[in-house]
Amino acid sequence: MIDFRYHLVSIVAIFLALAVGIVMGTTLLQDPAIDLAKRTSAELTNTNTGLRADLDTLRGRESGNDALITALTPDLVAGDLTGQRVLLVETPGSSATVREAAQQALTQAGAEITGPVTLTEKFLDPKGTGVLDGLVNQLKPANMVFPPTATSWDRAATLLSAAFVTPDQAQANTPNPATADVVSSFETGGLLTIDGDPVKRATLAVVLAPEKPYEGESAEVQAGALVSVAGGLDLAGKGTVLAGTVATPAAPGDPIAALRDDGEVSKRVSSVDTADMPAGRVAIVYSLREQLNGRAGQYGIGKGASAMLPTVTNATPSPTTQSGS
Template sequence: MIDFRYHLVSLISVFLALAVGIALGAGPLKESIGNTLTGQVDQLRTEKDQLRAEADHLSSNLADSRDAISALTPSVLEGVLGGRRVAVVTLGEVDSAVVDSVGAAIQQAGGAVTAVADVTAAWTDPTRTAFRQSLAGTMITYLDPAPAQDAGADVELAEALAQGLSSTSPTDPNALSENAGVLLDLLTGDSGLVTVTSPVTQPADAVVVLAGPITPVDEAVPTLAPTATPSGSASPRPTPTETASPTDSASRKARLDAWAAISQAVQRRSAGAVVVTGEVADDSLVRTIRTDDALSKLLTTVDGVRTPQGLLAVPLGLADRIAGVVGQYGAGPQATAAMPDRTALPPIERVAAQPPAEPSPSPTESAASTGQG
């Protein structure tokens, strides 16, 4: 059994060790310890100053590179789209400044924005599944070509949006088809699945899909030039409806599946499409496309749209896709190249699919042509 003397010896040992340490620290080892600590502090301060100088140098180089890209952008983009009309579709939360900058880039590339369509959270709201299925059933009769019978509501709605933005009147290449107008009315009316900044009057040749989240950042979004809304109005674009935040993997997968269906539909029903984002997150649409063998061979993607190089890549990637080249561009995961090649499309020529029917001659004209009267 341990007695009191054992505890006493332990306490004495502790105090002796403490006393020896104090004596050595205040005596023979004082200068050595102090010099060592002072040297370490000086070294850390020097390293911090060096890292700060390197960071400032890199920031300056990055700013110079961005300025150079912005300065070269007008000449690089000139004539790239050859007069193509482009619809912009936003999925999820997308900063309005990014939408405006993309519109300006399209204009500088020789294109025109025909519509800005925001797909709302109602598109994937699980409480409205039955409503969307019913609406999709109504829309099938207006789709040409119609999707497969087992396509499902997501695909049918996606095809309806794509046709609504791109279908041309058979008698006027500068007007939407009648069915396209009906489809847009169904999507933007009481259903609330889509909102548009202004009435859509012209069909798009190609589509840019902005896949959120692309949120505001501290530094300004690169803007190439002021741009107006498709109708020519200078009024500001309304803030898009935010996408509901999924709380489980099933909700996230349902959202990505619906967004992927939209991306494929606009590619199928137009001359070409490009899917664009900011940062490539693990559960983002761009990451989903790039990691899927079938989708990555069909759809072109661009990341880093908030940077000058990313913004420049949007019209270039779209022109390449119209020309038949598929690529994954940017600095994010699974990108295959930093920038698309420059492909200048030939100016587009628009002709009616069928000439308007000539009016039948009146009875008087018929009689005159045969010499009767």
């Protein structure tokens, strides 16, 4: 018969064996585990140091390239837009710094700048389409007809574009008598603000996209509204470029991505997703010059871009009677 003392000795022996195993295992594994951790840490440190060095090198190269393009921009764009008036359109979230740099490049190209016209958040608010429709119906000329599929922003863009741009060089720098009260009414309604005298019509337009894609449940609709604006300006003038910065990752609220996904509008309206770079400003000028030749393209480094810059050609302005690009 196995007595209590035997049970006690057996239990003590079991726990003693476990304790010895743990001690031996820890002792045997301690040095290899620590060595492996040290080697891994050293490798990660070396990799991180190498990546930082690569990043510093790339930043230095980019800074040098930017400085070179900035210095050469006056020569690269000289005379490309002489005689053209360019309307600048700012949108909710667009960068004043990008606008000022683009304006400088356009001026160096010989263009006369009108605006900027700044669209407000109220203009893009899907809940405010009733206000847009009411103003359009009240202010549109009798001969202005919209397609049955036109959205509220399509209609508003058509009306505003008639007030801001013209394809006729002879009518540039003059107001459109058929849309005399349009801009002031939209301004009174809190849908836009203006600087300067943009009602003295331009021939070309640059719409500045927001720095970051719109977010929220209305983001895709807001991006589409800006595509409508760009498309309307293009049809009413000699050409339009939608310019901004590349969105990483691409998002539904990115107007440039929305434009490039629109097979119809992207055939007419150009886009540049590097407007925050000196090369991107040159691309804006070249894209407008390409628009004068009746062509469009998508340029930059983001999804849907076909090249960094348009092919360099001599501008041959479209006939003054031709509408759109």
